[in-house]
Amino acid sequence: MKKLLTVVLGLSLFLTGCSEKSDEVLVIGLECNYAPFNWTVSEDNDSSLPINQVNAFCDGYDIDIASYIGNELGKEVVIKKIEWDGLIPALLSGQIDVIIAGMSPTDARKETVNFTNPYYQSEQVLVVKNDSSYVNATSLEDFSNAKVIAQLNTLQDRLIDQINNVEHQTALSDYPSLVESVKSGVSDALVAELPVALSIIASNSDLTYVSLPENGFTVLESDVSVSVALRKSDNDLLTDINTVLETLSKTSRDTLMQEALNRQP
Incomplete structure (x- = not known):
C-alpha cells in the first residue's frame, strides 16, 4: 500500500x-x-x-x-x-x-x-536510570524532591506538578535531548507515555521505566489518548x-x- x-x-x-x-x-x-x-x-x-x-x-x-x-x-x-x-x-x-x-x-x-x-490510548510513566534510587518507586510520592523533566508544551510537562516537592526542570523541545538529560544525571526522571518509554529503553540499555497504575498521575481519558x-x-x-x-x-x-x-x- x-x-x-x-x-x-x-x-x-x-x-x-x-x-x-x-x-x-x-x-x-x-x-x-x-x-x-x-x-x-x-x-x-x-x-x-x-x-x-x-x-x-x-x-x-x-x-x-x-x-x-x-x-x-x-x-x-x-x-x-x-x-x-x-x-x-x-x-x-x-x-x-x-x-x-x-x-x-x-x-x-x-x-x-x-x-x-x-x-491510540496509552499510559503515562517515568523513565529513569537502571541504577536510580527511584527505580522501585510505587507512587508519585516516591519522586518527591526528584528532578523531573518532559517535552515542551505537552501534557507530560504539565503532569510533573502533580508530584509533591518536585524540582520541575525546564522542558526541552525534543526527546533525544530529554533522554540525554536523564542519562547524564542532569534529570532524575522523564515523563513519557508508555510506547515512547518502551522505544527509549529499547535503544538505551541503561534506562528503564516506572509504571504507577494505582498511585500515579491523575489524567483524563483525553490525556491518555492520541x-x-x-x-x-x-x-x-x-x-x-x-x-x-x-x-x-x-x-x-x-x-x-x-x-x-x-x-x-
Missing part, C-alpha cells in the same frame, strides 16, 4: 507542478522524532513515506495510521516534517491538512482545533476520518504499535 501511495504521489506532484494542495492529496504534519509514533530514516522501506522537500523518510505508528487513512479515503499522502510547537500553527495557516503526531486531544488544544476519535487534529472548518474531513478509524480494530491498532516498536531505529 505504501509503495502504491509513493508512486501515485510522485506522479500527482509532477502533473500539478509540485503543488501540495489538492482534493486528492492529504498533507500530514508531524515531527518525525517521536518514536515509536514517528521517526526519520535516511532510506526507504516498506512502511515509510517520503518527507516532502527533504531527502529522507518518515516511519512509525503514525505513518501506518496516515497510510491507512489515505488509502481508505483514496488520497495520496504527503508528509511534512515540522517541529512540535509549529504543528498547530502550520495546520491553522493551511500548510498541512491534518496532524497525525501522537497528539492528545486536550481541552486547551480543542479551543483551537478539532480532533477525531482516538486512534487523535488526528484538523481545522475546525473541516467538518466533512473529520467525519470521513472518524469513519475510517472505526474500521481499524483495537487488535489491529495494537499490532501496528507492536510492529512499530519492533522496527524502530
Whole structure:
C-alpha cells in the first residue's frame, strides 16, 4: 500500500507542478522524532513515506495510521516534517491538512482545533536510570524532591506538578535531548507515555521505566489518548476520518504499535 501511495504521489506532484494542495492529496504534519509514533530514516522501506522537500523518510505508528487513512479515503499522502510547537500553527495557516503526531486531544488544544476519535490510548510513566534510587518507586510520592523533566508544551510537562516537592526542570523541545538529560544525571526522571518509554529503553540499555497504575498521575481519558487534529472548518474531513478509524480494530491498532516498536531505529 505504501509503495502504491509513493508512486501515485510522485506522479500527482509532477502533473500539478509540485503543488501540495489538492482534493486528492492529504498533507500530514508531524515531527518525525517521536518514536515509536514517528521517526526519520535516511532510506526507504516498506512502511515509510517520503518527507516532502527533504531527502529522507518518515516511519512509525503514525505513518501506518496516515497510510491507512489515505488509502481508505483514496488520497495520496504527503508528509511534512515540522517541529512540535509549529504543528498547530502550520495546520491553522493551511500548510498541512491534518496532524497525525501522537497528539492528545486536550481541552486547551480543542479551543483551537478539532480532533477525531482516538486512534491510540496509552499510559503515562517515568523513565529513569537502571541504577536510580527511584527505580522501585510505587507512587508519585516516591519522586518527591526528584528532578523531573518532559517535552515542551505537552501534557507530560504539565503532569510533573502533580508530584509533591518536585524540582520541575525546564522542558526541552525534543526527546533525544530529554533522554540525554536523564542519562547524564542532569534529570532524575522523564515523563513519557508508555510506547515512547518502551522505544527509549529499547535503544538505551541503561534506562528503564516506572509504571504507577494505582498511585500515579491523575489524567483524563483525553490525556491518555492520541487523535488526528484538523481545522475546525473541516467538518466533512473529520467525519470521513472518524469513519475510517472505526474500521481499524483495537487488535489491529495494537499490532501496528507492536510492529512499530519492533522496527524502530
